[in-house]
Amino acid sequence: MEIKKVWFVTGASKGLGLALVKRLLNQGYKVAATSRNAQVLQNEVGFAGDLFLPLQVDLNDNNAVGEAVKHIVSKFGTIDIVVNNAGYGQLGTLEELSDEEARENFDVNVFGTLNVIRNVMPLFREKNAGAFFNISSIAGFMGTFPGWGIYNATKFAVAGLTEALSAETSSMGISATIVYPGYFKTNFLLQGSMRTAAHPIAAYKEARDLEIMHNEQIIGNQPGDPEKAAAAFIRVAEMDARPLHLFLGSDSFGMANGKIEMLQNDLKAFESVSKSTDY
Template sequence: MKKTWFITGASQGLGLEFVAQLLAAGHNVAATSRTIAGLEKAAGTHPNLLPLQVNLTDESSVETAVSDTVAKFGAIDVVVNNAGYGQLGALEELTDAEARANFDVNVFGALNVIRKVLPHLRKQGSGHIFNVASVGGYTGAFPGWGVYCATKFAMVGFTESLSYEVAEFGVKATVVLPGYFRTNFLKGTSLAVPETPIAEYTAVRKSENMHTEDIDGNQGGDPVKGVAAVIEAEASGKAPLYLFLGADAVGMARQKNEFVNNEILAWEALSTATGFGEN
């Protein structure tokens, strides 16, 4: 069945792979990027492709993109909030401006898309929103990734609430939590480092070097297979609320579940002795 997909962050990485696979499968694709030139250079041209220059932090820009998509294709069936970037740095190192900038794109940019697309999805009584977070939105056990993880934890939280809010309208929501996929995410164009690093944070520097020097280019996740998995989940009509991608993501999620369960068991007596009448 031919559908119209609205993809953000479509000029590179997973977003660009979504564009390629969806067009090959005969779907309509509205693809957003910060510049039309960069998007067309990466994705080329296609009768079913609508390239859109969008500033995701500007509500009017997002609204125009959504309206242009509906005007061209008649509807929007699937939304993929994929745009975002990584911010390295210990919480003490990062300035207010650095932290807010990461939230502006990763969190508020996605919320702008959701806010502008939902009137159309509600009216048509169908649709599916996929918010691409990270396994770092499920476990924060990554020194130097606190702000980035916070943006992705936020995405996990609002996606879960969203799924309950829009169910009555026939609209679905899924949060995608990838592990390490071999894209350019760990390169300069997608990864910001702290402006004023603090030398004492040796664990953070070690993590930073490990990601930019050792992991980059050696990620175990295949972007082609990762994107295909999301498309398959959507086509099934039964996509889960939480969709982990990659054996590493699944393993880290299980470790987090076990850790939290052990914490609950160890502290259950104290945790539950807080009601009126409890001794």
């Protein structure tokens, strides 16, 4: 009889996290999931039974994350797969956003993820097994979105630390995967998951135009299906060899190829300058 893995999913009360948790429970997996409000999470998931452990956790509090990990292990015996999904979008150009707005986005999107990794790693090391899926964004691979600079930076940071994590744990039987979703038909672009600059500056035409495009054209027309994303997560998690980079959605896949082409063009065009600095 196949033993079902234990999943730990952060930021699970909406979006891709919620779709994933529901599918996992329907398929008989044990799932611990976090949200800022455990009751809201319980209501959204709508599952009553021993397979589900909803947790109210402030991911910015390292001690609280540590307690949550202990709680999960005491209930389910272990953790096999971690999905660091908690995060929010912060809109605003680099000049517009205050230091506080920028740091808060890093606190949730980057340091919350670090706290989870730090507290789960002793368990993964002990059993020489485990998988991390850290949710970046296509904006964590291609950053040319005006007005998304701080959010991009948090998601580039998630990608960077995950690359290092995969190298640090390669001899331990532990995998780390960066997930770069494109646009999925979730509530990510709606209030609560997306914040705008407190003090916008009218001169930033490109940023305002992109905001209008998101509000008027992209919301409701996102090409990605959250249910299919959840199925893809489970499929990849059950593989013996998991990728370091996982692009989700044809839009994400296309933009990634565009960025790679742009890099190759710059490498070729400026090759002589690049190599001119050697001794």
